[in-house]
Amino acid sequence: MSAADTTTPAKVPPPRQAPPPAAWDRPRRPRGSGGAATPWLLLAPCLLVLALVMAYPLVRLVTLSFQKFGQPQLWGFQGATWVGFANFRAVLGDGEFWAVVLRTLVFAAGAVLLTMVLGMAVALLLQRVSPWMKTLVNIVLVASWGMPVIVATTVFKWLFDSDYGILNALLSKLPGVHMIGHNWFASGPQGLAVIMLLVVWGAVPFVVITLGAGLTQVPKELEEAARLDGAGAWGVFRYVTLPILKPIIVMLTTLSVIWDMGVFPQVFVMRGGHPEAEFQVLNTYSYDRAFQVNDYAQGSAIALLTVVLLLGVVAVYMRQMLKIGDVE
Amino acid sequence: MSSTSSVGGPSGVGGTAVAPGRRRTPKLGWNLLGLVVFLVLGFPLYWMLDTAFKPAKDAIDPDPSLLPTGLTLANFKRALDIADFWGPVGRSLVVSLSVVVIGMVVGMLAALAISRFAFRGRKIVIVGILAVQMVPLVAMIIPVFLLLNDLGQYDKLTGLIVTYLTFILPFTVWTLRGFIVNIPRELEEAAMVDGCSRTGAFLRVVLPLLAPGMVATSVYGFIQAWNEYLYALMLMSQEHQTATVWLGNFTTKHGTEYAPMMAGATMMAVPIVVLFLLVQRKMAAGLTAGAVKG
Numbered sequence: 001m002s003a004a005d006t007t008t009p010a011k012v013p014p015p016r017q018a019p020p021p022a023a024w025d026r027p028r029r030p031r032g033s034g035g036a037a038t039p040w041l042l043l044a045p046c047l048l049v050l051a052l053v054m055a056y057p058l059v060r061l062v063t064l065s066f067q068k069f070g071q072p073q074l075w076g077f078q079g080a081t082w083v084g085f086a087n088f089r090a091v092l093g094d095g096e097f098w099a100v101v102l103r104t105l106v107f108a109a110g111a112v113l114l115t116m117v118l119g120m121a122v123a124l125l126l127q128r129v130s131p132w133m134k135t136l137v138n139i140v141l142v143a144s145w146g147m148p149v150i151v152a153t154t155v156f157k158w159l160f161d162s163d164y165g166i167l168n169a170l171l172s173k174l175p176g177v178h179m180i181g182h183n184w185f186a187s188g189p190q191g192l193a194v195i196m197l198l199v200v201w202g203a204v205p206f207v208v209i210t211l212g213a214g215l216t217q218v219p220k221e222l223e224e225a226a227r228l229d230g231a232g233a234w235g236v237f238r239y240v241t242l243p244i245l246k247p248i249i250v251m252l253t254t255l256s257v258i259w260d261m262g263v264f265p266q267v268f269v270m271r272g273g274h275p276e277a278e279f280q281v282l283n284t285y286s287y288d289r290a291f292q293v294n295d296y297a298q299g300s301a302i303a304l305l306t307v308v309l310l311l312g313v314v315a316v317y318m319r320q321m322l323k324i325g326d327v328e
Numbered sequence: 329m330s331s332t333s334s335v336g337g338p339s340g341v342g343g344t345a346v347a348p349g350r351r352r353t354p355k356l357g358w359n360l361l362g363l364v365v366f367l368v369l370g371f372p373l374y375w376m377l378d379t380a381f382k383p384a385k386d387a388i389d390p391d392p393s394l395l396p397t398g399l400t401l402a403n404f405k406r407a408l409d410i411a412d413f414w415g416p417v418g419r420s421l422v423v424s425l426s427v428v429v430i431g432m433v434v435g436m437l438a439a440l441a442i443s444r445f446a447f448r449g450r451k452i453v454i455v456g457i458l459a460v461q462m463v464p465l466v467a468m469i470i471p472v473f474l475l476l477n478d479l480g481q482y483d484k485l486t487g488l489i490v491t492y493l494t495f496i497l498p499f500t501v502w503t504l505r506g507f508i509v510n511i512p513r514e515l516e517e518a519a520m521v522d523g524c525s526r527t528g529a530f531l532r533v534v535l536p537l538l539a540p541g542m543v544a545t546s547v548y549g550f551i552q553a554w555n556e557y558l559y560a561l562m563l564m565s566q567e568h569q570t571a572t573v574w575l576g577n578f579t580t581k582h583g584t585e586y587a588p589m590m591a592g593a594t595m596m597a598v599p600i601v602v603l604f605l606l607v608q609r610k611m612a613a614g615l616t617a618g619a620v621k622g
Contacts, residue, residue: 040441046434046501050460053493057494061468125358125361129359136366143373148572158376158590159375164388164389166375169390262464265558272579303470306467310464321458
């Protein structure tokens, strides 16, 4: 702990203090040559596009969730009418919504935890294996990282197929186990566990590679010093490595939470486009309400609630990113 | 005196004596563990390729062989026959390329503004661009669907392209900004001292240095657009579907035929994985360079 506490501040301040002066005499030059309007002119196209494709829909999302908007409004037979908080009352008063929220939270928590722990374990392992083994694992990591989500989902569907899936065939080779014909998706928890595995498989490479790059930045002398002070392998990791990696870990965890709370294609495609009730997570639930039940207003309300639920995590992520932005 | 020598001596000797010993013995153990990780992580990829290239009847063998049983292209032929493949792929290409080109041009200007100019409101713009990346796509799908519906852009490639800018543009701006910030401003200033205009300095000095970063960003953006599923599913009809939706809907009258499906998956994945392998290092380096500093 003490080793990390003394080194982290020592490591961080120099870059943080150095750039600001540079950043502040930057502006004067461009202002002289280009005028204050130049940056806004450069930004204009970008802001215009974002206003059209982001700001407008976001505002519409909010207004929609306070309106009555179904099929007749979609076809223009009826105007949208304001209904106040009726949509939210209906959604929040529905026991199914809370079941979905709970399911999403448990799913995301499990996926994030697994991703981070496995990612860290593999990153540490890669420091200890021979170079050729490291290259081998890295190739697989990058290749699976690059796999399109839809492709990965269809491959997992095949691996876990009840009749011809390789997993059931392999499991059945174990003495006393008969898994051929076992349907992994017959029950929600088991099916979601498979989907979680798919999500984790897709997310681990990014975590391993990012943490691996971070691990190379941990000064060897510090670990050595901690070891000389009597720290075991766990002690070195807990009090030296972990504190130094903290900014990366915070960033990866917040990103993972945002991604895993937002799973959609994995669940949707795995269940053939019609997730059963016990497979619904917030995003598929919102989609279902809007496009299957044709209640666009309630779907919007659910989406809005999801965004609100994520705000805290997003705030942590943004703070971390802005710190980086300041440094540069 | 004796205490200092006893503390310094043994620990120093012990430290040097233990370290090499420790390192040598468990290496085999770590490597074996590494092999397990390699096999487990790589298996889905291997099994996709294996199924795609093996005869379809071997794919539904009740006692499947883990090793390749034969090499055939029949599954690919079948995948191409079952459903129109090139149509969706063509549409995906048009959409992804257009999004990347528009995103690069518009994004580059914005990235320059927030990385090379200091102006009132700069911070708000940066926060805004970061925040916009965090909005879940699913939250946007309902209003975007209604918007395109109102504009008569539902089931049109232009509508899909504009929609994809929601996630490609903020990503492009943020990533390019990272690359620009890493180019020393002094280079540009030196060129301006030597008589270049600001634009000239940018074109002659910054742009060549930025080129690899631009390529990496474009390729990465292309991959993201290519892989997108939700918007493609919602905003295009069945007959104008893009490649991801094509694969997601891959079923036949006889149920799911997995061998051709894996052939389709292979065709979708291989070009993307290769592109990804090419740019990954560059992108990851940019990301962590910033992260460690924070």
